[in-house]
Amino acid sequence: MDDLETGKIKKALVVDDSAFMRKLISDFLSKHPNIEVIGTARNGKDAIEKVKLLKPDVVTMDVEMPIMDGLEALKEIMANHPVPVVMLSSTTKEGAENTMLAMEYGAVDFVAKPGGAISLNLKDIEEEIVEKVAAASGVHISKLTRTHKPKPVQKSVVATRKETVSQIAKPLKPKINKNKGVFVKNAKTFVIIGTSTGGPRALQAVLTNLPAEFAAPILIVQHMPVGFTKSLADRLNTLCTIHVKEAENGEPILNGTAYIAQGGKHLKMKKLGQSYFIQLDEIEPSRSGHRPAVDVLLESAAAIKELNYLTVIMTGMGSDGKVGMEVLKKNGQTLTIAESAETSVVYGMPKAIVEAGLADEIEDLQDIPKKVMGILKF
Incomplete structure (x- = not known):
């Protein structure tokens, strides 16, 4: 049980x-009955001393x-005095790129300031701040x-890849897991990943271990506000052998490419x-x-019945993905992997899948890439 629930x-x-x-x-934060603000700091150096x-x-x-x-400050704190950290970031391009680095360095989550460095309208996101700090x-x-430290890779193969119609979702012969989810032999297979809090690092751990x-x-679908998903995609693209990009409306869905939903828009x-x-x-x-919401993507997938779906639900607050997964299980062919409680930064979204009996496999984060490739017979 969460400490906040126990008082x-x-x-x-x-x-x-x-x-x-x-x-x-x-x-x-002081309005929350189980949070006490014990101090403040005015810069990173001051923060390190106050944490100690x-x-x-x-x-x-x-x-x-x-x-x-x-x-x-975050790098030093996580190296020497680790503690859950929630970053507050501006929505500028540089701010978004720095926020992605912060997630990589170990921050639990971030909040986008609505009005720049000094946000007079911070009250607009008070609930989000308190919720994320309480969860963290x-x-x-x-x-x-x-x-999870993937080696930098050469992007020459990706850079020269011609995105032609012939690449679009070639048929696979996936392994059929009896008595669990069902795949149709020789059907085209799409992978769907849903995640939230802790997701950027989880995505890095999975995507960097998939072959070109x-x-x-x-x-x-990674829960993230407008202006941050492109930085996430660009960062992951520098680390992966597969191609990672922010999804664009109307573009073809190609093999060997990961499409990250744009902040503020549902991905279908x-x-x-x-x-x-x-x-x-x-x-x-x-x-x-x-x-974007995971539920919306899964419901969209359920409407295309001839495809197989390998769905992975990873760390995150709440239960987004549960309703969509119920629809997909009822109307389509899917195998579903839920991240384990042991490795989920926040065991909310995968827990909802597991408790609803919708998970075919439960895997630690580091084992998910191998499981995905095993199911797709790589």
């Missing part, structure tokens, strides 16, 4: 170079600060310090002739506060 008070440290922001964030001295259970860390920025305060340090010749497309699939294409939808409302 245990969690100690928070607020780090920001703006006194106004420190006060505002502290006031937000005060031993907080959770830290909010601004990315952009003088003397020592949030990234440098219950994360076990072992799940943050476990590292991976003969299936991958559609990904559509079929034209014998080919499959990306459809982005910014009109359909959010699902449980999320757009």
Whole structure:
């Protein structure tokens, strides 16, 4: 059971170079019955000292600060005094890129400031800040310090790959897992991944271990606001042998490519002739506060009945994916992998799948790539 559910008070440290922001964030967190703000820090250097001295259970860390920025402070804290950290970032291109690095360095989650460095309208995201800090305060340090270090790869193969119709979802002969999910022999197979809190590092651990010749497309929903998903895709693309990109409306769905849903838009699939294409939808409302939502992608997949789907639900708060998976299980052919409680940074989304009896396999994060390739007979 989560410490917050048992009533245990969690100690928070607020780090920001703006006194106004420190006060505002502290006031937000102090309203939570199980969070106590035990201190503040005005830059990264100050934060490191306060973490050592005060031993907080959770830290909010601004990315952009003088003397020592949030990234440098985060690296030192995670190396020497690891603690769950939630980053606060601007929505600029540089801010988004730095935020992706922060996730890689071990931050649990981030919140996008709606109004720049000093956000007078921070009140608009008060609920999000409190929710994410509360969730982060219950994360076990072992799940943050476990590292996955893929080697940088040459992108020449990817760069010269011609994205032709002939590459689109070639038929596979997947292994049929009796008494579990069902695949149709020789049907085209798509991989779908859904994740949220802790997802960027989980995606890195999985995607970097797939081979360049991976003969299936991958559609990904990672809960993330507008302006951050492209930086995530670009970062992963530098680390992977497969091609990783932010999904674009109307583009063909190709083998060996991972498409990450754009922030603020639902990711869907559509079929034209014998080919499959990306459809982005910014009109359909959010699902449980999320757009993109895993549920929407899975429901879209369920409407294309001739395909096989290998679905992977990984770390994240909430239960997004459960409703969509019920629809897909009822109407389509799917095998479903849920990340284990042991490796999930937040065991919410995979837990919902497991408890609903929708998971065919439960795997530790580091074992998911091997399981995926085994099912697809690589």
